[in-house]
Amino acid sequence: EAEVAQSPRYKITEKSQAVAFWCDPISGHATLYWYRQILGQGPELLVQFQDESVVDDSQLPKDRFSAERLKGVDSTLKIQPAELGDSAMYLCASSLGPQEITGELFFGEGSRLTVL
């Protein structure tokens, strides 16, 4: 069964350090999302890609966060410098439909970040 792959599963870092997360969506899925989930809360959208283009990054803290999907396949989310408040689960998800959810959103298992 096709899955969304994410790495690393766990990352512990000190504040002010740089950290990066990688996501490989299900093959053929044009739309890729990065969500942040703080413990005890629902996922919140950080950035949405359609192929290699960003279609929504309005909630991405651009002073420290960046995201790219250069070839329209896998994606990297970077934080530099990390702050204590960035401790959360970073979830990647993908879906088939361009510009609209046509069905199921598939999530990866997430990357849990702890900033000390």
Add this chain to the structure above:
Amino acid sequence: GENVEQHPSTLSVQEGDSAVIKCTYSDSASNYFPWYKQELGKGPQLIIDIRSNVGEKKDQRIAVTLNKTAKHFSLHITETQPEDSAVYFCAAFTGGGRRALTFGSGTRLQVQP
């Protein structure tokens, strides 16, 4: 933008009882309402969804109802089992400027054997 509120935050039921989780949304243009189940240490997984042209949908022990006028939708789980214990999230999708799901804050369901 869309705002989704979910209640209750925690729910404990006895095995075999029913569980109901309720959500309200703010944007009348929202047209797709999925429910996700998240087990410990895993990403959310879709369990059922409903579109705005349907009032109710059922899949075995799980059903979802939608009231567009009141802007609320609910998840119903019947004959609960211990493996139903997880965190459940409702979500709403608006096909306007922001084409992504907005999630509720989650309900932790505990099914007592």
